[in-house]
Amino acid sequence: MNLTQEQRDQVVAEAGKFATNLHLSGDQKEKLQNAFTDARSKVGDYLKDHPNITKADIAKQVAGHRDQIRQRVVNFLTPDQMKMWDAEIAKAKEFLGQNLAS
Known part of the structure; x- marks a missing residue:
């Protein structure tokens, strides 16, 4: 799926937040942005194929691919950056869980 300008x-904004928090180099930031773009495109394709899906079901799909996502970033983040990545992901999961419970 081609992303819209808004997407x-x-x-870019989300990758920028992670880049700042994880102190990424330019090369790492580019790789992360590419990974996010690819992931966002896949979510878009899934939504297109499943137009009536709920937010809870989307969260389950993303959770099901969490190990693949982590493996992709472990290839270019340092061990210290991975610790920070894991902490950021834990915060996001908590935040998303609160939203889905509402």
Whole structure:
């Protein structure tokens, strides 16, 4: 799926937050942005194929791919950055869980 300009802007913003928090190099930031773009595109394709899916079901799909996502970033993050990544992901899971419970 091709991303809209708004979706690309969201990806850039999210990658920028992670880049700042994890102190990424330019190369790492680019790789992370590519990973986020790819993931966002896959979510878009899934939504297109499943137009009536709920937010809870989307969260389950993303959770089901969490190990693949982590493996992709472990290839270019340092061990210290991975600790920070895991902490950021834990915060996101908690935040998403609260939203889905509402």
